[in-house]
Amino acid sequence: MARPPRIWISNETPAPGEIVRVRAQMVHVMESGLRLDASGQTVPQDILTGFTASLGDSLLLEWTPEMAISQNPYIEFTFAARHSGRLRMVWTDRRGVVAQADRDVTVG
Numbered sequence: 759m760a761r762p763p764r765i766w767i768s769n770e771t772p773a774p775g776e777i778v779r780v781r782a783q784m785v786h787v788m789e790s791g792l793r794l795d796a797s798g799q800t801v802p803q804d805i806l807t808g809f810t811a812s813l814g815d816s817l818l819l820e821w822t823p824e825m826a827i828s829q830n831p832y833i834e835f836t837f838a839a840r841h842s843g844r845l846r847m848v849w850t851d852r853r854g855v856v857a858q859a860d861r862d863v864t865v866g
Contacts, residue, residue, distance in 0.1 A: 761785040771864050777854035780811070783832045784849050784857060790825040802814060803853040806831060808850040813863060814843025839865045 768779040791803025803825065811819040818837045823851065842865045849857045 759784065759786055759849065759857040761801075762804050763847065763857055765847070765859045765861060767845070767861055770861060771839050771840075771866050774839060777836050777861070778839050778863065779832045779834065779836050780817065780845070780847075781811055782859065783830060783845055785830050786849075786851065788825070788827055788829045788831060793811065794823075798826050806849055808831070809833065809848070811835065811839065811845065811847045813845050814841065816843070818845075820860045841865055 763785075764783040766781040769776065772778050785803055786806055788806065789804040791800065791805075793801045793855050795801050805825050806823045806827065809819070809821040809823065812819065821833065823831060842863060845861045845863050847859045849859055
């Protein structure tokens with residue numbers, strides 16, 4: 759996870775109750791551990807193992823990706839804007855590497 763996640767939010771200043779759409783993509787190899795390299799050795803598994811999205815103290819989404827997810831996984835979700843806060847998205851991988859992206863959402 760050498761690059762920061764790519765994030766797009768439909769509206770960072772939504773009206774109360776407005777549906778906010780979030781798109782996020784993480785640059786990650788998502789190696790299944792089932793392939794062999796040129797010398798016939800198994801390429802070690804390197805996959806994302808968790809994703810969470812929260813707004814302030816409220817958990818919006820928790821996802822446990824598995825090895826069938828493609829390289830550079832993309833996720834899209836929506837939530838109803840009920841309160842302002844920091845939208846925090848956190849990805850973790852099998853090696854323990856953590857990547858995080860934050861955006862402020864101000865309900866007006």
